[in-house]
Amino acid sequence: MASLAQQFTGLRCSPLSTSRLSKPFSPTQTKTTLLPIVSASVISNAQTKERLKLKEIFEDAQERCRTAPMEGVSFNLDSFYSALEKYDFNSEIGTKVKGVIFHTDNKGALVDITAKSSAHLKVEDACMHKIKHVEEVGLVPGVKEEFVIIGENEDDDSLILSLKTIQFELAWERCRQLQAEDVVVKGRVVGANKGGVVAVVEGLRGFVPFSQLSTKSTAEELIEKDIPLKFVEVDEEQSRLVLSNRKAMADNQAQLGIGSVVLGTVQSLKPYGAFIDIGGINGLLHVSQISHDRVSDIATVLQPGDTLKVMILSHDRERGRVSLSTKKLEPTPGDMIRNPTLVFEKAEEMAQTFRQRIAQAEAMARADMLRFQPESGLTLSSDGILGPVTSDLPVEGLDLSDLPSAVVTE
Secondary structure, three states: OHHHHOOOOOOOOOOOOOOOOOOOOOOOOOHHHHHHHHHHHHHHHHHHHHHHHHHHHHHHHHHHHHHOOOOOOOOOHHHHHHHHHHOOOOOOOOOEEEEEEEEEEOOEEEEEOOOOOOEEEEHHHOOOOOOOOHHHHOOOOOOEEEEEEEEEOOOOOOEEEEOHHHHHHHHHHHHHHHHHHOOOEEEEEEEEOOOEEEEEEOOEEEEEEHHHOOOOOOHHHHOOOEEEEEEEEEEOOOOEEEEEHHHHHHHHHHHHOOOOEEEEEEEEEEOOEEEEEOOOOEEEEEHHHOOOOOOOOHHHOOOOOOEEEEEEEEEEOOOOEEEEEOHHHOOOOOHHHHOHHHHHHOHHHHHHHHHHHHHHHHHHHHHHHHHHOHHHOEEEOOOOOEEEOOOOOOOOOOOOOOOOOOOOOO
């Protein structure tokens, strides 16, 4: 019995009880006492048949595994490759993939991008700024990010990733948006050359020509200082970023408005006028706007370093230029030549008079519009503002007899 059981490796069967067979047979035993022996014999025969049946099943299974292992199995080798392709991704250079960082060291980070092998993010490709360790920019195990594939490691066929490339793309996009919105930004000057200074804006290095600098400071004095800038050219394909400090300062001065009086300092003299620094931006005081009297030599009236009050005549935001005048501030013609101190004392008063004349001219223009274009459906309020005709106006209309006549020039 034991030898038959040993033929089936791995099978375990409880041994037959031999407690009753261990005693010698006595002639005095009745038929009843023999029943346990007969029952044991029957159980032994049934177990033998079951073991033989299991042996046949195991042998058949072993033969099928050797000759036809995939027979009767719904998930075959083709199904495996199909499933693998389903979860595969494009590993070409330039492709963006999502991954999870699971290890970092001084060389960079290992990233799980659900590929056949992990990908590597080098420390120099982890940020657009210079760093020594990826954890300096928050790249620690468990962090999920979007990366771009920039290469392949020939040693182990693993992919090389970059975050810096994506950051540069976002920075260029941000600069294009800021240029479209025509906003003023802060830029830090980090270098200089013979043509201008280099400033960093949104992480990108841009060039500011000397012609677009409105400050009197030298390039060396501007290093590591923040200056206001506006975008002139944003060209990602050519890696060209041109900025202007002059346009930014002109935009800041625009809030003063035409007719505002500002304090300025004479920077330089030219035959056609004087350049005045009015709080960080160069304004031009043309020779014709110095005085009502003719000025043949500017140096007889102004000198570099002089402080004076000037009035803003106009500002060109696109070209970053501001036109100035002291002529409009003269109480009487020629005072800027004979008594400039008086001009500066009366500057605000004369500027107010100038603004009133401008407002009066605008009111006259509005009146002329109503007088010659009644079909326009507009009316003139008491403060000179045009608007639609309202029901509270008199039926006969407005009385314009008290308004001054329009001045017509040939």
